[in-house]
Amino acid sequence: MSNLPEHVVKAWISGFGVAVPRGATAPDPESVEAAARGLATPLVVKAYGSGLLHKSDAGAVRLGLGSPGAAAAAAAEIRAALPEPPDGFLVEEQREAGVEVIVGAVRDPAFGPVLLAGLGGVWTEVLRDTALRLCPVTEADARAMLDELRGRALLDGFRGQPAIDRDALVRVLLAVGGEGGIVEALGDDLTEFELNPVICTPGGAVAVDARLISPSPLDPSALPGRPRATSAGAAPAPPTDFERLFAPRGVAVVGASTKKPNFGNMFLGFYKAADFKGRLVAVHPTASEIDGVPCAPSLAEAGPDIDYALVAVPAERCPDVVRQASGIPFVQVMSGGFREMGGADLEDDLLAAARSAGVRLLGPNCMGVYSPAGGQTFLGGTPGRPGRVAVVSQSGGLAGEVVKVGERRGLAFSKVATVGNSADVTPAELLGHLAADPATSAIGLYLEDPRDGRGLFEALRNVRKPVVALVGGRSGQGREAAASHTGGMVSDTRVWAALAAQAGVALVTSQDDLIGVLDAFDLHSAARPAAPGGPEILVIGPSGGASVLAADVFDGAGFDLAALPEAAREALRGLGLGAGTSLANPLEIPVGPRGDPGLVRRAVTAILAERPYADVIAHVNAQSFFTFGDSADPLLAYTRGVGALQAELAATRVTLVMRNAECAPPGVEDAVREIARAAGVPVYRSMEAAAVAVAAAKNHARSAHGTA
Structure with missing residues (x-):
């Protein structure tokens, strides 16, 4: 990790419109007095160096110094108290008192850059009163973040204190996390960035401390400037048309047995019970038929109009099976034993097999697809009536429960897809398809690891239909200790909540609430668009x-x-x-x-x-x-x-x-x-x-x- 000196970071962020105090640097205490001449008192002296990440904790800060001489004496005290000599000293004009705010950004492993704002200074760790949004943020996002703070009354004036300049603080948030801001300029060089505190007064907002941590050493002379608008690049690849996934002309099931019924036989029974109208084929190397379903010796010989192949064989055999699927648009691998069980290499091989065959892969470790209108099913019995509710789930079992319990309560489903490990087809892709699907009016999500978190965020922001999400494993994922206050206060739970707030998604905590909200969306949001959203x-x-x-x-x-x-x-x-x-x-x-x-x-x-x-x-x-x-x-x-x-x-x-x-x-x-x-x-x-x-x-x- 690379930690740039504070004065270098401050000089850089001033180019993005962030106000910082006037100051100067000195290599040693003896040079501080000369450096401080011309600065207005009171003064602040800080030591800086690679080992001084938290200067206040190390006793490397002195405040309220009345003269350049006093600043030099304070620098000498700091040097004497530190175990190692610092690289130098920063002396600055001390800002008038105000409301102290923290503004920071970290890179979330799933969703990318996340912006944080809250009460700062000594209150940061005591109150942990902060709000999050995924970058880039809009002005509306920035103002909503401030409104979410429990201590927002301090910003508006409290017990006779004047209100701060909120507009100035919003400009700081946008300079850090907005389009063309600091986070965007850093790109992959961002690990953690923090302004703490930003002192806010009626006259503006000034960052009196700044910290930038990068995964690799940064050249101070080559820090990026404000990004410029660029011409559009090459057009993105056209999205996959998933209609044949939900309404296949033919289905091939790989893995059914002539001797001992297994999952393959179970799925053949499901399609027969659902009265599937297309071609149904069992893949078996020697049998001519299984359970009354005609057989083909391999996927390559499954015949015409097969749009969907369901693979239920041991994990180690799956890549070879998928390599035979050329010409079949979608292959679903039900089998487990891949990344979720420590088999990352085997999952990579499976994905490579799908790429070589030119097919889209659903799963592995998933149950499949349910669409009463299209004849798709992964459930026993007669399918329910076609409806307007769609679900994308990383759990096949939970998706089955949502369908069965939902239908028991009167819900009807358009399209349900289970995606398991999402090695290829991601929730974000399916969400994009469902957003444009005229047969779908409400969407439910069950997610654990979205795989493409940034893509999911962008897809959710573009959906105009109501969406409800249930996220599993939020409390168990945790996060390693971070170097900055910002990193320490960004958790999986809070990032999901930020995403929901920005994208207008309902975030629930139980399966029952997932079904209940889908019910309300199905009956209310589509049927009564004129009904307002006020709190009454x-x-x-x-x-x-x-x-x-x-x-x-x-x-x-x-x-x-x-x-x-x-x-x-x-x-x-x-x-x-x-x-x-x-x-x-x-x-x-x-x-x-x-x-x-x-x-x-x-x-x-x-x-x-x-x-x-x-x-x-x-x-x-x-x-x-x-x-x-x-x-x-x-x-x-x-x-x-x-x-x-x-x-x-x-x-x-x-x-x-x-x-x-x-x-x-x-x-x-x-x-x-x-x-x-x-x-x-x-x-x-x-x-x-x-x-x-x-x-x-x-x-x-x-x-x-x-x-x-």
């Missing part, structure tokens, strides 16, 4: 206790349970509400086996006539319908009332929470979901699940309306 919500349902708990959940999720205006409360009284209960938000109304099933519709209509709410969450206690009643009809009638409400509200999203659904007789919950879904209303079992889904829908609405 209206919660309506029975039970004061449930309403109090709902308020806690939704308030904790950042929603605004805005009060009902007096005109709305008067209208509710006209409906017979308010006797014995407060007319507040959440609104308590009688819902049960003897209640009026249309009351929720009339109450919400009355409220929205006086004040708009972007989201209405109607909740119901299923247990009460069957404790105090003996029929599902009142609950189903209530659900129809909620559905009728949604039909009347083009610019409002209606969500139904069916609490205690397990208390309903078998089949009742399914019936509620079917009625609600037909009306465009997603159903959740808990307030917490609904809050996640509503937040995702609001977030997408803000992005779509350009108000993120």
Whole structure:
């Protein structure tokens, strides 16, 4: 690692528009006094050298020096206290006090350069109050970073202190991480870069310390300047058309056995059960047929119209099989035992085999593709109905669960691809295809190692459809200790959160929430594009206790349970509400086996006539319908009332929470979901699940309306 002297870094960054203090250097304490003449007091003296990465910790900084002579004396004290003589001393004009901010950048191994901003100076390690974005950042990104800080009130003036010049601080962030900035100029030479602190006052923002760490020695005289605009290079290679992956004319399965059923036989059974309409071929060196499916001796002899080959043989045999696949557009390797098990060389050989055959490789270590409209499947039984939801998953097992549980709840899928190790086809590529797919309106992702993190980031920023991502392994990956404060505060979890914020992606933490958000996207985001993304919500349902708990959940999720205006409360009284209960938000109304099933519709209509709410969450206690009643009809009638409400509200999203659904007789919950879904209303079992889904829908609405 290379660590340039501070004064060299400061001279360089000033060319990008970053303000730095006036200063001078001296090779030894005896030269400091002469160097300091002409500088305004008070002064700061710092020692610099290759071993002085954290100068304050080493006692190599002195502040508040009243004269050049005092600066020279301080330099002598520093030299005496250090175990090794420094390379020299930097003496500078000390800046007036202000809010200290850290601005830094590091190179993330998956996503590339990441910008960090937060409270700096001594507060950096104590409070760790920082925000992240992937580079390059926009002005909107920079301002959003500052708004995310817990201590942002310090920037705007606190307890009589003046507000800082936010615009000046934003310019520093853009100079570091924006287009044409310091990070872009460094390119691959960036390991860690840090300004800490940047002292911010009403008069501007000045970087009083600067650190640049590079993976290899940098020539101070050859530091790059601000990048210039260049003419466009050669056009990129055209993207792969993945339509035949999801709708193949023919499928070849390699690995089925004539003696002992295995995964190959299982997949042949899946395609037969799905009534695959294209050519289905089993590849076997000697058999004429397996399980009623005709055989070919090799992939090379599989015949015409084979667009997809599924390989389920031991890992060491896979490269040779793939080399025979010339002329087949897509080959999926189900087998494991590659990079995920320490077999990186074998995976490299597999990829080389795909390249030599001119095929695109899905996997290895993946289950395959599911598309009811295209006849693709990796699941048993009859495929579900074709729908509008797509999923890209690095786990085949989890993808199967999302499909089966999602279909049980009423979701229908357009295209599902499992990519495993993503040695060739990456999530980013498939995301780009799905973004342009007219049959897909919402996209779900399950990722562990995206392989092409930068490509994924760019693809997500260009998607206009709603996307929800579940990321596995964020807590376990960790990160080695970094040389700078910036590096120490950039973690896998925080980088994913930054990516989600910049790209308008909903980031969830469970499979259930992944399915729940896809449900909301499918029913709300595509059907009600006019619904805004503001924080206001209206919660309506029975039970004061449930309403109090709902308020806690939704308030904790950042929603605004805005009060009902007096005109709305008067209208509710006209409906017979308010006797014995407060007319507040959440609104308590009688819902049960003897209640009026249309009351929720009339109450919400009355409220929205006086004040708009972007989201209405109607909740119901299923247990009460069957404790105090003996029929599902009142609950189903209530659900129809909620559905009728949604039909009347083009610019409002209606969500139904069916609490205690397990208390309903078998089949009742399914019936509620079917009625609600037909009306465009997603159903959740808990307030917490609904809050996640509503937040995702609001977030997408803000992005779509350009108000993120």
